[in-house]
Amino acid sequence: MLATIVARLGQMVFVMFGISVLVFLIFFATPGSDPAARIAGRNASPETVAQIREDFGFDRPLPVQYAVMMKRLFVTQDLTSFVNRGQKVIPEVLDAIPATLSLVSGAAVLWVLGSLTVGVAAAALRDTAVDRGLMILSLIGISAPVFWLGEVMNLLSQSRYHDTWLFSWVPGLGYVPLSDSVSGWFKALVIPWITLAVLYIGIYGRVLRANLIEAYSEDYIRTARAKGLSPTRIMLRHALRTSLLPFVTMFGLDFGALVGGAALLTEVVFGINGIGRLTFHALQNLDLPVILATVIYASFFVVAANALVDVLYAVIDPRVRA
């Protein structure tokens, strides 16, 4: 098992290297425009551009430029924004992490509980109206763009029904740090959590239902039935347990991807100051250093999370270990 883990970690390092090279090429080596001017942002003075060219070594060979970029991102961490003059980028990124983590973790709790309910109910009541209804709802959840769903939620909870008992507790848009107020944090995040979770409840519910139905055609379920176990016990202790394995992998991947930027749209719609909103603002100001930092940090996080999931998987599932 140790060999599996070491090999997986080796692959992780390789992929991180690959991504950093790719990002470097996209940002600094696309033909046709001057990377220094791009980093300086709009209306930069020629002196600033010349200074940046010097600092990033754009007149030196590409491998040196790559090394300079990586050094400034990870070793000295002194990458600064030129749009918000002098603002250090890396601390800004690190400061945004708690908001993103709060959003994604809460949504994750909801979507795991929600999809377990949907998947088990649909599989148990297979081919009934309940099953069909749940599957249609899941498909609608998968088909709705999350930022649009967020707008609909805002329309209902902030405007149209804000004066009724249903949504009068919803605070204005924005994030409240957990350390400031626990209840404020919770209230500010409930609607974003639900919005973000809808898509995943749909996806996971459908996958779980399919896995459960497949499990029911396996020999061990027939054996369990023949032993006279109750249907509930068969479902929860036998079928669900094996069906949850792919669930674990999917969860790890999606959780990682969301923290690493996929929650961007939800953050923007609800004004939550996380990594995604930071990237979005940088995008609007053409603040390249910030985008560079968020993209690299976030994708490294995603890659590390994926590797962790695979290692965990090897621990849980004896078949992978060999």
Place this chain on the structure above:
Amino acid sequence: MSLPSEPVLAPAAEPAAADPARPAEGRGPWRTAWRRLRRNRSAMISLAVLLAVVALTLLAPAYAGWLGIDPFRSNLAGTWMIDGQSVPVMEPSTTGLGLGVTPIGPTWDLGGYFLGADNQGRDVAARLLYGGRNSLVIAGAATVLCLMLATLLGLVAGYMGGVVDMILSRILDVLWAFPVYLLAISLSIVLLTSAFTIGPVTITAGSLLLPIGIIGVIYVPYVARPIRAQVLTLRQSEFVLAAIGLGLPTGRILRKDVLPNLLPTLIVFVPILLALAITTESALSYLSIGVQPPDASWGTIIQDGQTLLYSRPWVALAPGLAIVVTVLALNVLGDAVRDALDARGHGR
């Protein structure tokens, strides 16, 4: 799936093929798949919905022409007749300081401002049709591009094997691990800021080719990986080995023996990719790195509607509903196509 309820003891009745009057009718796999699809009612409804959406968006210029308006020019000072009264398209605010204007709301009258106006005084219904055309064109072109690139990569990697496969597979690993939206954002921010030239083609910053290229590229690994795996298997199959043994040229083997066997997988991917591309396009446009103004797409209209959300919600609601309906139909159709081709084991 299910076992026969009781064991069959008696020999089966004479097979139908033995009946000389009715010779066995052969049916190809494509015919079989089409028949299965035809019998799937939800798939047929979805197909009808999709065709209706396409037809409606094709009618965009006709509708705008019939209204006699240009949905791409702002109309801040214009007026509109409602119930015999002339109403300004941008109604001055009557509350507060009397500053600011609110665009005209939905008239629910197809004769004009059916869904109201956006904050430029433009007809949202007409823009919805034009925007849909862009959304669908981008999704379609991105899907074609993605399938072509993925097939090429999968064929080369899977068939050549060895070092080529190793290098291509590692590149795909990297792209696969790169979060989709971050990759799209990185590409957009760099490409949207300046026009650039690839060979004879110059791509300007506002071109639709940019979102097409970006969306087409970011989903390549999702398709290329299963294709490569399938080519790898086909490479070892007897008919391909026989073709190699006969000394047929590689190009011919790939075209005549390998590619036709990949078709079911590729077809299964079409609705899935279309759905993904429509969603991705709308997200990029919402973040203002997709379709650039004055062009419209469903994503940009949702963005236009965001500032009007509480006063004129239909500007944002309508394009979102259009996306939900289209993507939902594509997802239902996708499931049905997969079942019809029974591509179990291929694809994902």
